[in-house]
Amino acid sequence: MAVDDASHRIIGELLAQRTGQQLTEGRRWRVSSALSGLFREFEIENVDQLACMLERPSEQQLATRVVEALLNNETYFFRDNAYFSVLANQVLPDLARKREARKRLTIWSAGCSTGQEALSLAMIFAEQPARWADWTIEILGTDVSSKAIDTARDGLYTQFEIQRGISVAQMxxxxxxxxxxxxxxxxxxxxxxxxxxxxxxxxxxxxxxxxVMCRNVLLYFDPQTRATAFDRLASGIAADGWLMLGAGETVVGQTERFKPAEFGSSLYAPIHEDTSLAAAPRQRAAGF
Structure with a gap:
C-alpha cells in the first residue's frame, strides 16, 4: 500500500487541519498499518482511491475515521514513572502549600489519550487519603480523539493495559x-x-x-503550531501553576510564555504578560 506524494499530501493536510499534527517523513511508515482496517471496512483498494474519496464533502465520516486512525494514542499508567515521582514529591507539595487556604487543586491532562495519565494522577491522591482528605481534586483529561475520550470515560481496560505501569496492589x-x-x-x-x-x-x-500535563503531544507540531499550542497552554495555567512536558520536549527556543522550573525535569512555570492573546476575549467553555 505505497503512499504516493499526492495522496500523502492530501492525508497529511487532513491530519494537520483537524489536529495540527504533521505527517512527517518519520511517521509515514505508520500510514499503511494504521489505515489497513479502514481499507477492509470500506472496501478501499489503494491509497489513491482513499485520497479521492477524502476530497468529497460527503465523506466527512470517513475523514474523521482516517484522522482517528492516524493519531498516536500510545500511553500507559504512570508512563515515565520518574515524572510521577517528581509530581508526588515536589510539585503537589508545592501546590498544596500555595492552595492551603482554598483546599482545591485543578489539573489538566492535555492529550490524555485513553485516560491512563489522568487516572494515574488520581491514584497518587487516593494513596494519601489523610493528606488530601478535605481537599477537592479535579482532574480534566482532554484529547482530540473522540474514540480515545470514550475509552477514558468508560475507565475500562484490558488485561494488557492494566498491567502496564501499575503494581498488583494498585490494580x-x-x-x-x-x-x-x-x-x-x-x-x-x-x-x-x-x-x-x-x-x-x-x-x-x-x-x-x-x-497542566502535556506530554509527548507537541512533538508532532511544526514550530509555528507549537508556539500556538504554548500560548493556549499558558492561557490555561494559573500564574503560579506548573506545566509538565514530555522527555523530548522543551520550551527553550520555542516560546516566551514559559521558563524552566528551578526543580524537576521537564517542569516549566508560566510567564504571564499582557499579550494580545491574554487580553483578547476568550470563548467560554464549561468547567467543573
Missing part, C-alpha cells in the same frame, strides 16, 4: 475485574472528567489550572 485497590477487563473504581473516577478538545483551541478553563 486490586483501584480497579475491579469485569469479564476479562478491569474497571476503574468510583474512588478514582470521581476525581476525573474527560472531554474532547483540541489543544490548539482555547483552554477549557482559562487561567484556572494549577498543573
Amino acid at each position: 486490586l485497590n483501584f480497579f475491579v475485574e469485569d469479564k476479562g477487563h478491569w474497571q476503574a473504581t468510583d474512588r478514582i473516577r470521581a476525581m476525573t472528567r474527560f472531554q474532547q478538545h483540541n489543544i490548539l483551541d482555547f483552554p477549557p478553563s482559562p487561567g484556572r489550572f494549577d498543573l
Whole structure:
C-alpha cells in the first residue's frame, strides 16, 4: 500500500487541519498499518482511491475515521514513572502549600489519550487519603480523539493495559475485574472528567489550572503550531501553576510564555504578560 506524494499530501493536510499534527517523513511508515482496517471496512483498494474519496464533502465520516486512525494514542499508567515521582514529591507539595487556604487543586491532562495519565494522577491522591482528605481534586483529561475520550470515560481496560505501569496492589485497590477487563473504581473516577478538545483551541478553563500535563503531544507540531499550542497552554495555567512536558520536549527556543522550573525535569512555570492573546476575549467553555 505505497503512499504516493499526492495522496500523502492530501492525508497529511487532513491530519494537520483537524489536529495540527504533521505527517512527517518519520511517521509515514505508520500510514499503511494504521489505515489497513479502514481499507477492509470500506472496501478501499489503494491509497489513491482513499485520497479521492477524502476530497468529497460527503465523506466527512470517513475523514474523521482516517484522522482517528492516524493519531498516536500510545500511553500507559504512570508512563515515565520518574515524572510521577517528581509530581508526588515536589510539585503537589508545592501546590498544596500555595492552595492551603482554598483546599482545591485543578489539573489538566492535555492529550490524555485513553485516560491512563489522568487516572494515574488520581491514584497518587487516593494513596494519601489523610493528606488530601478535605481537599477537592479535579482532574480534566482532554484529547482530540473522540474514540480515545470514550475509552477514558468508560475507565475500562484490558488485561494488557492494566498491567502496564501499575503494581498488583494498585490494580486490586483501584480497579475491579469485569469479564476479562478491569474497571476503574468510583474512588478514582470521581476525581476525573474527560472531554474532547483540541489543544490548539482555547483552554477549557482559562487561567484556572494549577498543573497542566502535556506530554509527548507537541512533538508532532511544526514550530509555528507549537508556539500556538504554548500560548493556549499558558492561557490555561494559573500564574503560579506548573506545566509538565514530555522527555523530548522543551520550551527553550520555542516560546516566551514559559521558563524552566528551578526543580524537576521537564517542569516549566508560566510567564504571564499582557499579550494580545491574554487580553483578547476568550470563548467560554464549561468547567467543573
